[in-house]
Amino acid sequence: MREFVFTVEYEKGADGVMDLFIDNPDLYARSMEISATNEAVWGIEKIVGPAAVLDEVEDALERVADSPGTTGMCGAPVTEYEYTILSSNAESRKIHWLRREGDGARSIPLVAAKHIGEGLIMRTERRGDQYRWRMLIDGTVSGIHEDVRANLREGLSLTVERLGTPPCLLEDGRVQQTLTPEQKAALEAAIKRGYYEEPRQQSVAEIAEDVGVSRSTFQYRLNRAEAWLAQQFASDSLDVDLDVDLDPEDIEFIQ
Numbered sequence: 001m002r003e004f005v006f007t008v009e010y011e012k013g014a015d016g017v018m019d020l021f022i023d024n025p026d027l028y029a030r031s032m033e034i035s036a037t038n039e040a041v042w043g044i045e046k047i048v049g050p051a052a053v054l055d056e057v058e059d060a061l062e063r064v065a066d067s068p069g070t071t072g073m074c075g076a077p078v079t080e081y082e083y084t085i086l087s088s089n090a091e092s093r094k095i096h097w098l099r100r101e102g103d104g105a106r107s108i109p110l111v112a113a114k115h116i117g118e119g120l121i122m123r124t125e126r127r128g129d130q131y132r133w134r135m136l137i138d139g140t141v142s143g144i145h146e147d148v149r150a151n152l153r154e155g156l157s158l159t160v161e162r163l164g165t166p167p168c169l170l171e172d173g174r175v176q177q178t179l180t181p182e183q184k185a186a187l188e189a190a191i192k193r194g195y196y197e198e199p200r201q202q203s204v205a206e207i208a209e210d211v212g213v214s215r216s217t218f219q220y221r222l223n224r225a226e227a228w229l230a231q232q233f234a235s236d237s238l239d240v241d242l243d244v245d246l247d248p249e250d251i252e253f254i255q
Contacts, residue, residue, distance in 0.1 A: 009130055029124075132161075
Protein backbone atom coordinates (compact mmCIF):
# COMPACT_ATOMS: atom_id res chain seq x y z
CA MET A 1 0.00 0.00 0.00
CA ARG A 2 1.15 3.54 -0.77
CA GLU A 3 -0.08 6.96 0.25
CA PHE A 4 -0.77 9.51 -2.47
CA VAL A 5 -1.03 13.07 -1.08
CA PHE A 6 -1.96 16.05 -3.22
CA THR A 7 -3.53 19.46 -2.74
CA VAL A 8 -6.02 21.38 -4.84
CA GLU A 9 -5.65 25.14 -4.37
CA TYR A 10 -8.65 27.42 -4.98
CA GLU A 11 -8.58 31.00 -6.17
CA LYS A 12 -11.06 33.34 -4.49
CA GLY A 13 -14.37 33.17 -6.28
CA ALA A 14 -13.85 29.71 -7.78
CA ASP A 15 -16.04 27.92 -5.22
CA GLY A 16 -18.58 29.33 -2.77
CA VAL A 17 -17.82 26.91 0.06
CA MET A 18 -14.05 27.18 -0.30
CA ASP A 19 -14.38 30.99 -0.28
CA LEU A 20 -15.50 30.69 3.35
CA PHE A 21 -12.29 28.83 4.22
CA ILE A 22 -10.24 31.46 2.37
CA ASP A 23 -11.97 34.31 4.20
CA ASN A 24 -11.90 32.66 7.64
CA PRO A 25 -8.52 31.26 8.74
CA ASP A 26 -10.12 29.71 11.85
CA LEU A 27 -12.30 27.44 9.72
CA TYR A 28 -10.99 23.88 9.38
CA ALA A 29 -12.50 20.66 8.07
CA ARG A 30 -11.42 17.06 8.08
CA SER A 31 -13.21 14.05 6.68
CA MET A 32 -13.93 11.16 8.99
CA GLU A 33 -14.96 8.81 6.20
CA ILE A 34 -15.18 8.99 2.40
CA SER A 35 -16.41 6.23 0.10
CA ALA A 36 -16.83 6.26 -3.66
CA THR A 37 -18.02 4.14 -6.55
CA ASN A 38 -18.19 4.98 -10.23
CA GLU A 39 -21.68 6.35 -9.61
CA ALA A 40 -21.51 8.34 -6.36
CA VAL A 41 -19.34 9.60 -3.52
CA TRP A 42 -20.40 10.08 0.08
CA GLY A 43 -18.68 10.96 3.30
CA ILE A 44 -18.75 12.33 6.83
CA GLU A 45 -16.87 15.57 7.44
CA LYS A 46 -16.27 17.46 10.67
CA ILE A 47 -15.97 21.24 10.36
CA VAL A 48 -14.73 23.38 13.24
CA GLY A 49 -14.80 27.17 13.47
CA PRO A 50 -16.60 30.17 14.99
CA ALA A 51 -20.36 29.71 15.32
CA ALA A 52 -21.25 32.52 12.91
CA VAL A 53 -18.98 31.09 10.21
CA LEU A 54 -20.41 27.60 10.67
CA ASP A 55 -23.86 29.06 10.03
CA GLU A 56 -22.49 30.51 6.79
CA VAL A 57 -21.15 27.07 5.84
CA GLU A 58 -24.61 25.57 6.29
CA ASP A 59 -26.10 28.32 4.12
CA ALA A 60 -23.49 27.67 1.42
CA LEU A 61 -24.18 23.92 1.46
CA GLU A 62 -27.89 24.61 1.10
CA ARG A 63 -27.21 26.79 -1.94
CA VAL A 64 -25.17 23.98 -3.50
CA ALA A 65 -27.96 21.49 -2.83
CA ASP A 66 -30.59 23.80 -4.35
CA SER A 67 -28.60 25.01 -7.37
CA PRO A 68 -29.12 23.13 -10.66
CA GLY A 69 -26.01 24.70 -12.19
CA THR A 70 -23.38 23.41 -9.77
CA THR A 71 -20.33 21.74 -11.29
CA GLY A 72 -17.67 19.51 -9.77
CA MET A 73 -14.00 20.43 -9.51
CA CYS A 74 -13.32 19.03 -12.98
CA GLY A 75 -16.40 20.44 -14.68
CA ALA A 76 -18.97 17.63 -14.70
CA PRO A 77 -22.44 18.80 -13.60
CA VAL A 78 -23.53 17.84 -10.09
CA THR A 79 -26.75 15.91 -10.68
CA GLU A 80 -27.47 15.18 -7.03
CA TYR A 81 -26.22 16.66 -3.76
CA GLU A 82 -27.64 15.84 -0.34
CA TYR A 83 -26.36 16.66 3.12
CA THR A 84 -27.45 15.99 6.68
CA ILE A 85 -26.20 17.68 9.86
CA LEU A 86 -25.39 14.72 12.11
CA SER A 87 -24.36 16.81 15.11
CA SER A 88 -23.99 20.48 15.90
CA ASN A 89 -22.54 22.57 18.71
CA ALA A 90 -21.11 26.07 19.12
CA GLU A 91 -17.76 25.15 17.55
CA SER A 92 -18.38 22.31 15.12
CA ARG A 93 -20.68 20.62 12.66
CA LYS A 94 -20.54 16.98 11.67
CA ILE A 95 -21.99 16.55 8.19
CA HIS A 96 -22.93 13.54 6.09
CA TRP A 97 -23.07 14.28 2.36
CA LEU A 98 -23.68 12.44 -0.90
CA ARG A 99 -23.12 13.64 -4.44
CA ARG A 100 -23.41 12.34 -7.98
CA GLU A 101 -22.01 13.88 -11.15
CA GLY A 102 -23.17 13.60 -14.73
CA ASP A 103 -21.25 13.20 -17.96
CA GLY A 104 -17.88 14.88 -18.30
CA ALA A 105 -14.63 15.05 -16.36
CA ARG A 106 -15.50 14.10 -12.81
CA SER A 107 -14.14 15.13 -9.40
CA ILE A 108 -11.26 13.48 -7.56
CA PRO A 109 -13.03 10.69 -5.62
CA LEU A 110 -15.02 9.57 -8.65
CA VAL A 111 -11.90 9.61 -10.83
CA ALA A 112 -10.03 7.63 -8.18
CA ALA A 113 -12.83 5.06 -7.91
CA LYS A 114 -12.77 4.62 -11.68
CA HIS A 115 -9.03 3.90 -11.72
CA ILE A 116 -8.61 2.01 -8.45
CA GLY A 117 -11.95 0.37 -7.85
CA GLU A 118 -12.45 -1.50 -4.59
CA GLY A 119 -9.95 -0.97 -1.80
CA LEU A 120 -9.58 2.80 -2.16
CA ILE A 121 -9.21 4.68 1.15
CA MET A 122 -9.46 8.49 1.15
CA ARG A 123 -9.13 11.28 3.67
CA THR A 124 -9.34 15.06 3.24
CA GLU A 125 -8.52 18.30 5.03
CA ARG A 126 -9.59 21.84 4.18
CA ARG A 127 -8.09 25.08 5.43
CA GLY A 128 -7.55 28.43 3.72
CA ASP A 129 -7.34 28.00 -0.04
CA GLN A 130 -6.20 24.36 0.20
CA TYR A 131 -8.20 21.17 -0.14
CA ARG A 132 -5.76 18.36 0.69
CA TRP A 133 -6.45 14.77 -0.36
CA ARG A 134 -4.78 11.63 0.98
CA MET A 135 -5.34 8.27 -0.69
CA LEU A 136 -4.14 4.91 0.53
CA ILE A 137 -4.05 2.75 -2.56
CA ASP A 138 -2.72 -0.49 -3.94
CA GLY A 139 -1.98 0.36 -7.55
CA THR A 140 -0.69 3.09 -9.83
CA VAL A 141 -1.66 6.74 -9.47
CA SER A 142 -0.62 8.10 -12.85
CA GLY A 143 -4.11 7.77 -14.31
CA ILE A 144 -5.72 9.64 -11.42
CA HIS A 145 -3.12 12.39 -11.57
CA GLU A 146 -3.38 12.85 -15.33
CA ASP A 147 -7.19 12.92 -15.37
CA VAL A 148 -7.48 15.42 -12.55
CA ARG A 149 -4.68 17.76 -13.66
CA ALA A 150 -5.92 17.85 -17.24
CA ASN A 151 -9.50 18.68 -16.30
CA LEU A 152 -9.44 20.94 -13.25
CA ARG A 153 -11.75 23.85 -13.92
CA GLU A 154 -10.58 27.45 -14.00
CA GLY A 155 -9.39 28.84 -10.67
CA LEU A 156 -8.12 25.50 -9.34
CA SER A 157 -4.57 24.11 -9.41
CA LEU A 158 -3.04 20.80 -8.34
CA THR A 159 0.18 20.12 -6.41
CA VAL A 160 1.45 16.61 -5.66
CA GLU A 161 3.02 16.51 -2.19
CA ARG A 162 4.16 12.94 -1.80
CA LEU A 163 3.84 9.36 -2.99
CA GLY A 164 5.26 6.67 -0.76
CA THR A 165 4.88 4.74 2.45
CA PRO A 166 1.87 5.93 4.47
CA PRO A 167 2.90 7.74 7.67
CA CYS A 168 -0.78 8.62 8.10
CA LEU A 169 -1.24 5.16 9.61
CA LEU A 170 0.97 6.19 12.51
CA GLU A 171 -0.85 9.43 13.34
CA ASP A 172 -2.80 9.74 16.58
CA GLY A 173 -6.06 10.84 14.94
CA ARG A 174 -6.35 14.27 16.51
CA VAL A 175 -8.57 16.70 14.66
CA GLN A 176 -6.04 19.48 14.97
CA GLN A 177 -2.36 18.54 14.99
CA THR A 178 -1.04 22.05 15.68
CA LEU A 179 -2.29 25.52 16.50
CA THR A 180 -3.15 27.83 13.64
CA PRO A 181 -1.10 31.06 13.50
CA GLU A 182 -4.18 33.00 14.64
CA GLN A 183 -4.72 30.73 17.64
CA LYS A 184 -1.05 30.92 18.58
CA ALA A 185 -1.16 34.72 18.34
CA ALA A 186 -4.26 34.83 20.57
CA LEU A 187 -2.54 32.71 23.22
CA GLU A 188 0.60 34.84 23.08
CA ALA A 189 -1.45 38.04 23.38
CA ALA A 190 -3.29 36.65 26.42
CA ILE A 191 -0.05 35.68 28.12
CA LYS A 192 1.66 39.03 27.41
CA ARG A 193 -1.32 41.01 28.72
CA GLY A 194 -1.61 39.13 31.99
CA TYR A 195 -4.77 37.20 31.23
CA TYR A 196 -3.50 34.19 33.20
CA GLU A 197 -2.09 36.17 36.11
CA GLU A 198 -3.74 36.41 39.54
CA PRO A 199 -5.39 38.86 39.65
CA ARG A 200 -6.12 38.98 35.92
CA GLN A 201 -4.62 42.07 34.28
CA GLN A 202 -6.84 42.29 31.18
CA SER A 203 -10.12 40.75 30.08
CA VAL A 204 -10.82 38.97 26.81
CA ALA A 205 -12.70 42.03 25.56
CA GLU A 206 -9.78 44.34 26.36
CA ILE A 207 -7.20 42.08 24.70
CA ALA A 208 -9.41 41.64 21.64
CA GLU A 209 -9.66 45.41 21.27
CA ASP A 210 -5.87 45.73 21.61
CA VAL A 211 -5.17 43.20 18.86
CA GLY A 212 -7.93 44.48 16.58
CA VAL A 213 -10.35 41.55 16.34
CA SER A 214 -13.88 41.06 17.63
CA ARG A 215 -14.36 39.70 21.12
CA SER A 216 -16.10 36.54 19.87
CA THR A 217 -13.33 35.77 17.38
CA PHE A 218 -10.59 36.27 19.95
CA GLN A 219 -12.49 34.17 22.52
CA TYR A 220 -12.89 31.36 19.98
CA ARG A 221 -9.20 31.36 19.06
CA LEU A 222 -8.15 31.41 22.71
CA ASN A 223 -10.56 28.58 23.58
CA ARG A 224 -9.16 26.41 20.78
CA ALA A 225 -5.59 27.12 21.86
CA GLU A 226 -6.37 26.27 25.48
CA ALA A 227 -8.14 23.05 24.46
CA TRP A 228 -5.14 22.05 22.34
CA LEU A 229 -2.75 22.67 25.24
CA ALA A 230 -4.93 20.65 27.62
CA GLN A 231 -5.09 17.74 25.16
CA GLN A 232 -1.33 17.80 24.68
CA PHE A 233 -0.75 17.78 28.43
CA ALA A 234 -3.20 14.96 29.03
CA SER A 235 -1.76 12.85 26.23
CA ASP A 236 1.92 13.50 26.97
CA SER A 237 1.95 13.77 30.78
CA LEU A 238 -1.04 11.81 32.05
CA ASP A 239 -0.80 8.84 29.70
CA VAL A 240 -4.35 9.44 28.52
CA ASP A 241 -5.45 8.06 25.16
CA LEU A 242 -7.45 10.93 23.70
CA ASP A 243 -9.93 10.95 20.87
CA VAL A 244 -10.70 14.64 20.41
CA ASP A 245 -13.04 13.88 17.51
CA LEU A 246 -15.54 12.91 20.21
CA ASP A 247 -18.50 15.28 20.51
CA PRO A 248 -21.02 15.13 23.35
CA GLU A 249 -23.45 13.80 20.73
CA ASP A 250 -21.16 10.80 20.19
CA ILE A 251 -21.50 9.52 23.73
CA GLU A 252 -24.78 7.76 23.02
CA PHE A 253 -22.97 5.46 20.58
CA ILE A 254 -20.51 4.37 23.27
CA GLN A 255 -22.87 3.81 26.20
